[in-house]
């Protein structure tokens with residue numbers, strides 16, 4: 001997945017453009033720039049890539065989720081339904097707005113289970129946040145129908161699924177708002193960065209102002225701009241955007257390599273009857289950033305992970321035992337460990353975490369193995385790796 005594996009001349013050239021004129025900030029300083037607007041140029045590229053009318057770059061994927069929700073009016077006391085399997089940032093981004101994360105089970109897509117979502121809806125629910133984990137997607141038709149039926153916002157976190165599609169639409173562009181991360185380990189990277197995409201002009205304008213202290217960005221005198229509402233600083237810098245601009249131009253090349261490597265490994269593992277690949281909803285095409293499969297039980301999964309480690313197969317995980325991507329080990333959140341006081345409303349709203357269990361999620365996550373697909377492997381290396389993986393799995397079964 002990581003675009004950094006293939007850094008090259010284009011990235012250096014884009015960064016040097018910025019260093020040559022010395023304008024590291026994305027807004028203002030028009031005279032000094034010598035025509036270089038890297039963040040603007042990246043936004044324009046991303047409009048094409050994600051087939052979205054509007055793109056607002058921000059400082060991270062976590063910021064993108066907060067900005068997307070905030071721009072659509074989600075705030076204090078509102079409930080946002082999110083999956084049990086995601087990066088911990090989903091929870092954080094909701095909390096940052098004073099809203100309440102309501103966790104719902106996943107299914108064999110490794111994304112939100114539509115039935116669990118429907119059961120989690122209350123009068124306080126404002127949004128469903130679907131997280132397109134590990135390069136693929138949840139059952140988007142069902143989730144869209146639920147969002148429409150209950151008049152809820154559908155926010156798509158596609159941070160891990162750059163390049164995946166559903167019914168021909170890029171992931172991230174299926175919901176009302178989409179969020180992306182360009183941190184160091186994503187398919188295209190800025191070092192740190194993120195984006196909010198939407199076809200809704202109002203949400204975009206809100207995101208644009210909110211992510212820059214409420215600046216209305218009218219005119220060319222930044223100090224004279226007005227501030228229609230409260231905002232914060234989630235800006236991306238020109239240096240980060242410059243790296244992303246080079247990377248996005250190379251995205252088709254990255255995705256081709258990723259797909260080739262993914263297919264080689266998938267084919268080798270498909271000869272093993274006990275290996276069951278994750279379900280990809282009809283109409284969905286994976287980005288191939290990860291290959292995910294289920295084994296018969298947790299014990300077998302743990303043994304396979306151990307065998308991979310000892311056998312030199314890196315970058316494969318069983319998320320049941322992972323501190324960052326699954327509710328099971330989020331004790332700091334279950335126990336509301338915070339540096340500062342949390343509102344009564346949020347505290348009460350999160351009481352369910354003390355007792356709620358997520359058996360359906362446990363069922364899938366305990367048996368799942370998730371393997372990162374790297375870009376820097378040669379075809380020969382992938383073939384050797386694929387055979388090794390198949391051999392090691394068979395040795396455990």
Ligand SMILES: Cc1ncc(COP(=O)(O)O)c(C=O)c1O
Nearest residue numbers: 060061062087089159181182183
């Ligand atoms: C699904 C998901 N959402 C959000 C984020 C947060 O992105 P960032 O690291 O850019 O804040 C990540 C990062 O790994 C992620 O995987």
